[in-house]
Amino acid sequence: MLKLRSSAASPFGRKVKVAALFTGHADKLEMLPTDTMNPADPLRQDNPLGKIPCLILPDGTTVYDSRVIVEYLDHEAGGGKVIPAAWPARLAALKLQALADGITDAAILQLYEGRFRAPEKHEPAWIAHQGGKVERGLGTLEANPPVASATPDIGVISVACMLEWYEFRFSGLSSGKYPKLAAFAAEFNRLVPAFAKTKPHA
Numbered sequence: 001m002l003k004l005r006s007s008a009a010s011p012f013g014r015k016v017k018v019a020a021l022f023t024g025h026a027d028k029l030e031m032l033p034t035d036t037m038n039p040a041d042p043l044r045q046d047n048p049l050g051k052i053p054c055l056i057l058p059d060g061t062t063v064y065d066s067r068v069i070v071e072y073l074d075h076e077a078g079g080g081k082v083i084p085a086a087w088p089a090r091l092a093a094l095k096l097q098a099l100a101d102g103i104t105d106a107a108i109l110q111l112y113e114g115r116f117r118a119p120e121k122h123e124p125a126w127i128a129h130q131g132g133k134v135e136r137g138l139g140t141l142e143a144n145p146p147v148a149s150a151t152p153d154i155g156v157i158s159v160a161c162m163l164e165w166y167e168f169r170f171s172g173l174s175s176g177k178y179p180k181l182a183a184f185a186a187e188f189n190r191l192v193p194a195f196a197k198t199k200p201h202a
């Protein structure tokens with residue numbers, strides 16, 4: 001059995017859970033609810049960065065971050081399941097993953113500004129700097145939205161997880177600013193019904 005330290009809200013943890021559906025690992029993943037804010041949580045012994053997701057292999061080896069975990073799952077499944085084996089599809093999928101993850105990273109930093117600093121200490125220039133990454137990233141995707149698929153690669157999975165997390169935290173899809181991405185998310189849900197079971201929640 002594999003163990004996954006993550007939380008119900010984590011977009012990166014969700015990426016791993018969705019990738020596991022397509023690499024045959026979904027029933028082999030035991031979830032270990034994790035509190036990144038709790039210094040006593042065993043997470044920090046498994047991942048010195050204190051970040052989720054973190055996978056624990058049967059022999060105790062720990063694997064992080066989400067991209068490396070997905071590489072591991074894909075490799076264990078024989079390769080080419082969610083990370084295309086051949087170029088240029090591989091390059092396109094990894095680049096799309098990097099864009100989606102980068103949007104999530106920037107939006108998380110905006111979130112943490114609110115979580116870790118008192119309102120009078122918020123730094124508008126820093127929030128705007130991260131906001132620029134989010135807006136440019138989403139604008140790039142809206143101009144050229146990915147194609148939803150019943151057998152998605154890691155790029156498509158990453159975008160779907162990023163979009164629903166962005167909706168969960170910032171109501172970013174229902175804002176109406178990104179109609180093509182909203183349509184992509186709806187189509188992804190239609191084609192991958194199990195995706196709904198991994199929806200982020202508090």
Ligand SMILES: N[C@@H](CCC(=O)N[C@@H](CS)C(=O)NCC(=O)O)C(=O)O
Nearest residue numbers: 010011012036051052053065066067
């Ligand atoms: N690049 C990492 C990002 C992971 C990440 O930022 N996780 C967040 C939760 S979604 C976290 O653990 N935050 C706690 C912290 O940064 O201390 C990955 O892909 O796994």
